Amino acid sequence: MSPKALRPGTKAAQPSEGLLDLRALQRTPGFMLRLAQLKFFEGFYEEFAALGLTPATYAIFVVIRDNPGVPPSSLASVLRLRLPNLIKILNELESSGFIKRNRSKSDRRAIELMLTPKGAKLIQEGARLTAPYNKKMLAPLDEAEQRSLLELLNRILRF
Template identity: 30%
Template sequence: MAAEAPHIDLNAQPGHAIRRLHQIAVGIFLQETAAHGITPVQYAALQAVHNEPGLDQRSLAGRIAQDTSTTAGVVERLQARGWLRREPDPADRRVRRLTLTEAGRALLAQVVPDMQRAQARILAPLDAAEQVQFMALLQRLVQHNNAHSRAPAEPRRRGGAAARVRQSRP
């Protein structure tokens, strides 16, 4: 006879609460950015490329903690919308360097205030000190458990992609 599973309160489980918070965060982000028709992952990709112009697609996947095939689809959609450009690396034609187009830079400038409003709404139930504490604890959990992810985030290297491109040129 099989043992009966115990009664477990899902709401007391951190994984369940984190999944719910993720659903809520995505919902709030989509509400705040509805006028732009952009997803949280697309925003992350645009922001990462803005932060490191010339980033290659594999490195982008690491920066935004997405698998490379998902990132390839995101990049294709952003390029199709005219927000991102893929150009061959002069030092290695197999590598594609990513940069924002003028339209991509303009969109990002418009989206940032909406994204910031979404972040404020997510944290609004907490007072200022609790927000700082929550973010510190959340970052600790993410950093400590990063290696357990299907797509671990890769930290930004010193000097960024543009410095690597300059270093690789004769």
């Protein structure tokens, strides 16, 4: 692969950035996943800032859109958020008029989450930014490689 700066075992002092031997980290999937995720989230904030969407609220909108009536507990589970932390976000989204909470008729403890028309409009606008955003983030990969990456990630997570 990339013949990286070979810096043998010299005791050379203060190596400056760019000349560092990072090969061990480059072979560490967890570290590379962290850097990739940081890159995607930073890019997301730039791209979606005008709409006020964050990665978390984007995912929340998408799941409610595709699963109207989903309860907070299921939503927290699939998004890997703790329920109390999700509730805080839902409170903001509801008081801003983007989502609605309905009491279930069959189990009056349960909440059914729905998008309001305002929320549906917001995620629809967000969805229009998604393709160009992903394209920019994945620019170094060709189409087949982009599909491959997604498939490998899905397999790791056993979806």
